[in-house]
Amino acid sequence: MIDPEICIRCNTCEETCPVDAITHDSNNYVVDPDICNGCMACVPPCPTGSIDNWRLVVRAEAYSVQDQLGWEELPGEKSLPADVEQAPEPVEAGNAQPSQAAASPASAMAAGAAVPPWSAAHPYVNLYTHKTPITATVVGNYRVTGADTESDIHHIVLDFGELPFPVLEGQSIGILPPGTDAQGRPHHARQYSLASPRDGERAGYNNLSLTVKRVTQDHGGAAAHGVCSNYLCDLARNDTVQVIGPFGHTFLMPNHPRANLIMICTGTGSAPMRAMTERSRRLIGSGDIGKLMLFFGARTERELPYFGPLMKLPRDFIDINLALSREAGQPKRYVQDLIRERAVQVRELLADRNTCIYVCGLKGMEVGVLEALREVMMQAGEDWSILHDVLRREGRLHFETY
Numbered sequence: 001m002i003d004p005e006i007c008i009r010c011n012t013c014e015e016t017c018p019v020d021a022i023t024h025d026s027n028n029y030v031v032d033p034d035i036c037n038g039c040m041a042c043v044p045p046c047p048t049g050s051i052d053n054w055r056l057v058v059r060a061e062a063y064s065v066q067d068q069l070g071w072e073e074l075p076g077e078k079s080l081p082a083d084v085e086q087a088p089e090p091v092e093a094g095n096a097q098p099s100q101a102a103a104s105p106a107s108a109m110a111a112g113a114a115v116p117p118w119s120a121a122h123p124y125v126n127l128y129t130h131k132t133p134i135t136a137t138v139v140g141n142y143r144v145t146g147a148d149t150e151s152d153i154h155h156i157v158l159d160f161g162e163l164p165f166p167v168l169e170g171q172s173i174g175i176l177p178p179g180t181d182a183q184g185r186p187h188h189a190r191q192y193s194l195a196s197p198r199d200g201e202r203a204g205y206n207n208l209s210l211t212v213k214r215v216t217q218d219h220g221g222a223a224a225h226g227v228c229s230n231y232l233c234d235l236a237r238n239d240t241v242q243v244i245g246p247f248g249h250t251f252l253m254p255n256h257p258r259a260n261l262i263m264i265c266t267g268t269g270s271a272p273m274r275a276m277t278e279r280s281r282r283l284i285g286s287g288d289i290g291k292l293m294l295f296f297g298a299r300t301e302r303e304l305p306y307f308g309p310l311m312k313l314p315r316d317f318i319d320i321n322l323a324l325s326r327e328a329g330q331p332k333r334y335v336q337d338l339i340r341e342r343a344v345q346v347r348e349l350l351a352d353r354n355t356c357i358y359v360c361g362l363k364g365m366e367v368g369v370l371e372a373l374r375e376v377m378m379q380a381g382e383d384w385s386i387l388h389d390v391l392r393r394e395g396r397l398h399f400e401t402y
């Protein structure tokens with residue numbers, strides 16, 4: 001069962017489930033007991049652990065999808081009928097124990113890894129929940145795209161004062177927007193990736209940053225008002241915000257000397273890439289950083305968040321490849337086109353076991369990026385599916401798409 005009080009509605013479980021047993025409405029994400037085969041593929045990728053809840057029930061009394069959609073909290077344990085030993089099918093909802101996850105063939109089907117790289121630092125998760133959020137103060141809110149463009153993307157800095165909020169690059173937090181939804185229920189938390197490194201947006205300060213795009217349209221282009229993104233983009237200095245988290249224990253950067261990063265992103269998917277790049281930049285003096293290769297997709301230069309600061313980074317520190325899709329007078333290019341163009345360098349990095357790959361941004365690019373990586377390997381007569389498996393097993397390929 002998915003705990004509605006912890007779930008941040010990020011859709012990871014629904015996307016991961018190989019048998020489509022997970023569904024959702026505007027209230028909850030739920031597991032259909034008639035479809036779930038207990039393969040456990042959904043459990044490791046969940047950034048909050050909210051899906052790892054178990055109740056022993058007689059199969060005929062398993063909680064229905066309709067029941068679960070109405071939950072505000074998980075039901076308590078029910079005692080089983082006294083004659084349950086003789087009942088035809090007493091099962092633990094979900095049928096399997098968490099320890100079977102690693103061996104599950106279905107979990108190996110997901111495109112990305114369900115484990116972090118071996119040298120990742122250990123993350124804290126769920127320190128603050130819907131019931132016990134932490135209050136952060138806005139100490140900065142700047143637009144990071146051209147003022148004349150449609151893409152209104154903000155860099156928002158939140159400070160936690162004296163309260164602990166330890167984070168790592170690649171983790172995310174939840175923001176609780178004020179107010180209620182159409183049914184009069186408090187809004188659910190919205191998830192945002194950190195754009196700042198572990199030691200703060202400003203090194204040594206207890207703060208972090210987010211990259212937030214003001215949502216004015218849905219995926220189909222129809223007018224839509226993003227509840228949380230508009231709230232965040234309109235915040236002023238000294239406003240306070242309710243925060244939960246941190247979340248995420250797999251999309252984490254390697255911590256060992258000379259680890260290489262291939263970072264592939266579009267739009268606000270650049271947030272974790274900025275965090276990892278800045279972490280590496282602050283370590284330049286140590287002499288321990290590996291190679292950084294960035295593929296970044298945006299409509300135009302002026303709609304590419306952080307364009308100015310990004311272009312100021314030294315070329316021998318990071319290999320920057322910008323894929324612009326709507327730049328006047330230029331052919332339309334996506335990140336996957338540039339991965340193909342840079343095949344030799346990409347292959348070189350892929351051949352090094354110290355390389356980790358991170359993909360964040362539009363859902364649609366996931367297939368395109370995988371296909372480009374496959375072609376890059378194939379050109380050299382190598383089998384992508386073998387490497388893909390290794391990358392997943394070793395926690396070296398991570399996706400966060402939406």
Ligand code: A2P
Pocket residue numbers: 151266267268297298299300323324325326334335336362363364365366368
């Ligand atoms: P496009 O101009 O075709 O929409 P957005 O600004 O909407 O967040 O998108 C960021 C960038 O990602 C844009 O350049 C957009 O191109 C591009 N994009 C859209 N679909 C895909 C896809 N399937 N694969 C890679 N990039 C994509």
